[in-house]
Amino acid sequence: MPTSAAQKANRKGLMVLLVIVGVAAVLVAPPALAGGLMVPVSKVVFGERTGSLFPIAANTTVQAMTAYEYEFSVRAGGMFRTSETSVSSSNGNTTITIDLKLTSPSGQTTDLGTTKVNGGIGTRTHTVYLSIDQGVKVPGSYMLNIYITAGVTVGGILQGSLSTAVTTSFTIS
Numbered sequence: 001m002p003t004s005a006a007q008k009a010n011r012k013g014l015m016v017l018l019v020i021v022g023v024a025a026v027l028v029a030p031p032a033l034a035g036g037l038m039v040p041v042s043k044v045v046f047g048e049r050t051g052s053l054f055p056i057a058a059n060t061t062v063q064a065m066t067a068y069e070y071e072f073s074v075r076a077g078g079m080f081r082t083s084e085t086s087v088s089s090s091n092g093n094t095t096i097t098i099d100l101k102l103t104s105p106s107g108q109t110t111d112l113g114t115t116k117v118n119g120g121i122g123t124r125t126h127t128v129y130l131s132i133d134q135g136v137k138v139p140g141s142y143m144l145n146i147y148i149t150a151g152v153t154v155g156g157i158l159q160g161s162l163s164t165a166v167t168t169s170f171t172i173s
Contacts, residue, residue, distance in 0.1 A: 034067035034132055040172045041065055041074055042130040042142070048164075050087075050094045050121045050150050058146065058168035074129050080115045081129075087122030092154035094121055099147040100128065105140025121152065136172060143169045 031037050041063055047056030065074070080098075100112035112134055117124065130136045130144070146166040152159045 030067035030071040034070065035137070037067055038064045039067050039070040039131055040136060041070060042136055042170050042172070044128040044130065044144055044146075044168055044170075045125060046128075046146060046166050046168075047123060047125045048096065048148055048150070049123045050096065050152060056125075058144070058166050060144075060168045060170040062170050062172060070131060074131065075133065077129075079112070079129050079134065081127045082115075082117055083125050083127075084119065085123050085125070087120045087124065089120035091121045092152055092159065094119065094153070095151045096124070097149045098126065101145040101147070102130065102134060102136070103143040103145070104135060105138060105142065110135050139172050141169060141171045143167060 042060055043063070044058055044060045046058035049056070080100075096117040098115045098117070100115075101109055102112055103109045112130075128144070128146075130142075136142060144167070146168075147163070148166070149161060149163045151161045
C-alpha cells in the first residue's frame with residue numbers, strides 16, 4: 001500500500017516535533033533541576049602520601065557556574081575524583097578509605113559517603129566537587145571533614161593501618 005503525501009508530511013511533522021521537544025528538555029532541565037541558572041560549586045583538592053599517610057592540606061575554591069556547566073561537566077564527572085603520581089605496587093599495596101562529612105551553615109552534618117581507592121603505594125591527589133546535589137545551596141559557611149584511613153600491605157602481610165583527618169571550610173555568598 002503506497003504512502004500518501006499527507007502521511008509523509010504527518011511523519012515529518014511528528015519528527016520535527018520530537019526534535020523540538022528533545023532540545024527543549026535539554027535546555028530546560030538543568031536550570032529546573034538546579035533551581036536557577038547559576039549554581040555554586042566548591043572544589044576541594046587534597047592529597048595523601050600512602051605509607052606515612054601524610055595528608056596534603058586541603059585547598060578549597062568556590063565559584064558560580066551555569067547550571068549547564070555544572071550538569072554536563074562537573075556532575076557528569078562525579079563528585080569524587082582521584083589522580084595518581086609516583087604510585088607503584090612494587091613496594092606494596094594499599095586500600096585507602098575516605099569518608100566525607102559536610103556541615104551546613106545551620107549546623108546539620110550530612111554523610112557524603114565513603115570512597116575506596118586501591119592500588120600501589122605513593123602519592124595521590126583527590127578532588128571533591130560540592131554543590132546542590134550535596135546540599136551546598138544556601139549562603140553561609142560550610143565545613144568539610146575528610147577522614148582518611150589506609151591499610152598498607154607489603155609482601156602479602158598487612159603492615160599497618162594509618163588514619164588521619166583533614167578539615168576545610170568555605171563560604172557560599
